[in-house]
Amino acid sequence: MRALEPWVAVPLQTFITESSARLILLMTTSGQVVAQHGFSRSVEVMTAAALGAAIVASTEELARIMGTSRFAALVHGGNRQSCMLSAFGTPRGRWIGLVVFGSETSVGLVQLFFDQMVEELVQAAPREQPENQPLPENFERELDTSLKELFGR
Amino acid sequence: MSDADATLERVTQVPGVKGSLLISGTDGLVVAERLMDGIDGRAIAALAASLVQRLDRATQQAGMPAPTFVHLRGNNGSVLAAPGRSDLVLVAVTGTDANLGLARVQMLDAVGRLA
Numbered sequence: 408m409r410a411l412e413p414w415v416a417v418p419l420q421t422f423i424t425e426s427s428a429r430l431i432l433l434m435t436t437s438g439q440v441v442a443q444h445g446f447s448r449s450v451e452v453m454t455a456a457a458l459g460a461a462i463v464a465s466t467e468e469l470a471r472i473m474g475t476s477r478f479a480a481l482v483h484g485g486n487r488q489s490c491m492l493s494a495f496g497t498p499r500g501r502w503i504g505l506v507v508f509g510s511e512t513s514v515g516l517v518q519l520f521f522d523q524m525v526e527e528l529v530q531a532a533p534r535e536q537p538e539n540q541p542l543p544e545n546f547e548r549e550l551d552t553s554l555k556e557l558f559g560r
Numbered sequence: 561m562s563d564a565d566a567t568l569e570r571v572t573q574v575p576g577v578k579g580s581l582l583i584s585g586t587d588g589l590v591v592a593e594r595l596m597d598g599i600d601g602r603a604i605a606a607l608a609a610s611l612v613q614r615l616d617r618a619t620q621q622a623g624m625p626a627p628t629f630v631h632l633r634g635n636n637g638s639v640l641a642a643p644g645r646s647d648l649v650l651v652a653v654t655g656t657d658a659n660l661g662l663a664r665v666q667m668l669d670a671v672g673r674l675a
């Protein structure tokens with residue numbers, strides 16, 4: 408498990424242990440990666456983050472068109488692996504969690520412990536904003552930097 | 561009243577039962593529930609389904625048939641679970657003073673009818 412900010416590590420590690428999730432990616436709604444567990448290559452993280460952020464943006468737009476509030480979570484059930492995408496608010500802005508899990512756990516357990524992790528993240532988040540807020544024009548460089556930090560190279 | 565609601569009603573009427581749920585055994589999600597205030601049905605569904613699944617695997621490994629009734633006793637009460645067919649599990653949460661024998665009979669009867 409690798410996290411860009413140290414306060415994310417404990418809630419995330421607890422979630423991984425309790426839920427038995429295989430892969431997890433925490434990112435901002437613009438696709439900037441905050442933490443990851445289980446991914447072995449940075450290109451996989453980059454693709455998953457971009458797709459996850461795009462899917463959440465699509466579902467939020469769909470909810471807006473339908474005149475409903477945001478969807479709490481999107482679960483894709485597969486034969487061998489399932490995937491859950493959920494966006495949530497933090498003092499550091501709106502984040503997205505992408506969780507891949509197998510038959511060793513269940514969607515109920517993953518959702519239960521994910522919600523607990525979100526509560527812990529909200530409590531642990533520093534209230535002051537980071538000095539260098541990512542700007543759209545710096546997106547690619549920021550993403551590249553965060554991936555290098557997450558994969559230690 | 562649906563079959564599921566009638567089942568939960570019958571189980572909840574047993575003295576000492578604080579609530580009952582019908583859950584999906586594979587997903588750990590609530591299908592129907594009748595619970596007292598302050599009991600988190602979502603958490604019970606997720607954890608009870610996990611418990612039943614693990615016990616199922618454990619008995620399989622031991623060469624025994626799958627459990628038909630699970631009783632988890634704690635200091636402040638019990639969690640009872642009766643797996644049925646079609647992946648449904650009937651779960652009841654009880655206090656220490658509950659009539660567990662009656663609850664067990666009602667649950668096994670109810671889960672048999674649901675299938």
